[in-house]
Amino acid sequence: MVVGGLALTALLLSSAGGTCYGGTPPTEGPNPGCCNSCDDVREAYVRRGWSFVNPDSVEQCVSEGWSDKIKEQAAEGCNIAGKVRVNRVIGNLYVPPLLFSPSRSGLRRAGPG
Numbered sequence: 001m002v003v004g005g006l007a008l009t010a011l012l013l014s015s016a017g018g019t020c021y022g023g024t025p026p027t028e029g030p031n032p033g034c035c036n037s038c039d040d041v042r043e044a045y046v047r048r049g050w051s052f053v054n055p056d057s058v059e060q061c062v063s064e065g066w067s068d069k070i071k072e073q074a075a076e077g078c079n080i081a082g083k084v085r086v087n088r089v090i091g092n093l094y095v096p097p098l099l100f101s102p103s104r105s106g107l108r109r110a111g112p113g
Helices: 003-015 037-047 059-064 068-075
Strands: 098-101 104-110
Touching: 059 068, 059 104
Parallel strands: none
Antiparallel strands: 098 104
């Protein structure tokens, strides 16, 4: 059976347990202590309080083609318009960017933690 390079890399990572590159590894899930996907590494960075700025240096992200997916989505987006009526107080209204992740079924913050 011939296996492509990307599929073989993903298979090796899932069987051996991927590194979290210094991020805080997950304590729950199918492989606690291991980051087998690019999302696992990103979440490990968030738990550590780090920014995730170079996906091309992460084996899991390279094997999943994460940078290419991000480049494809670069032109996507929307504009939000509306009114918010609040009492006069000091502060800011912040609307964080969200993205939908079908693999994790839900919304989560986009970009660095």
